[in-house]
Amino acid sequence: xxxxxLAVLGVLGAAAVDQLxxxxxxxxxxxxxxxxxxxxxxxxxxxxxxxxxxxxxxxxHAIIGLRFVYAPIEDVLFGFTMVLxxxxxxxxxxxxxxxxxx
Amino acid sequence: xxxxxxxxxxxxxxxxxAPLEVLLHTRVYARWRRLVLAxxxxxxxxxxxxxxxxxxxxxxxxxxxxxxxxxxxRLPLEELVFFVVIPICAILTLEAVRRxxxxxxxxxxxxxxxxxxxxxxxxxDRKETRQ
Numbered sequence: 001x002x003x004x005x006l007a008v009l010g011v012l013g014a015a016a017v018d019q020l021x022x023x024x025x026x027x028x029x030x031x032x033x034x035x036x037x038x039x040x041x042x043x044x045x046x047x048x049x050x051x052x053x054x055x056x057x058x059x060x061h062a063i064i065g066l067r068f069v070y071a072p073i074e075d076v077l078f079g080f081t082m083v084l085x086x087x088x089x090x091x092x093x094x095x096x097x098x099x100x101x102x
Numbered sequence: 103x104x105x106x107x108x109x110x111x112x113x114x115x116x117x118x119x120a121p122l123e124v125l126l127h128t129r130v131y132a133r134w135r136r137l138v139l140a141x142x143x144x145x146x147x148x149x150x151x152x153x154x155x156x157x158x159x160x161x162x163x164x165x166x167x168x169x170x171x172x173x174x175x176r177l178p179l180e181e182l183v184f185f186v187v188i189p190i191c192a193i194l195t196l197e198a199v200r201r202x203x204x205x206x207x208x209x210x211x212x213x214x215x216x217x218x219x220x221x222x223x224x225x226x227d228r229k230e231t232r233q
Contacts, residue, residue, distance in 0.1 A: 062160035086189035094210030
């Protein structure tokens with residue numbers, strides 16, 4: 001599978017984790033989208049360095065070819081997947097602890 | 103010095119977000135057990151993704167900018183650090199948003215505040231407490 005396909009599957013998988021598996025429902029929360037917007041801003045900078053120097057080089061056959069601040073557009077989906085999976089795990093653990101504390 | 107560039111970039115991310123813990127009292131590092139557990143799924147899934155991409159030749163790392171410490175599967179050490187550092191930054195950011203906008207529910211409120219516990223536990227909650 002190309003990076004493009006995997007990146008799209010990543011987003012769908014992360015959304016499924018949030019909505020169906022852990023049921024953290026972050027995708028419907030203002031706090032999540034605000035945090036994501038902040039992370040995305042810094043991701044563009046850090047990823048710009050990573051892909052601009054470049055520290056990481058992509059096989060042109062694995063990506064669609066669209067780039068934003070040096071980075072392939074797939075990196076945005078990769079980053080979103082990472083943030084959503086992480087925050088869903090964090091919030092799920094917190095919610096579980098809250099239920100147990102009652 | 104060039105070999106330390108990738109690591110330095112990641113160190114910069116940790117240093118840049120550290121004030122959130124100190125000034126906004128995000129209590130992310132303070133709740134380190136929850137932090138470690140929250141990082142694990144991401145670390146595992148993204149390490150596997152990275153290994154697959156390297157093996158498939160989808161991306162490769164420029165030797166000039168990395169330490170050269172390589173893990174099995176040709177995975178640079180920096181990538182493992184990346185999969186820990188960036189999630190920490192994301193969690194710090196979410197907790198910072200919570201600090202600045204406490205009225206925005208996140209879904210785990212009783213645990214994070216440590217005080218506003220629901221006084222009306224339902225049957226399902228009691229069942230889970232016993233587990």
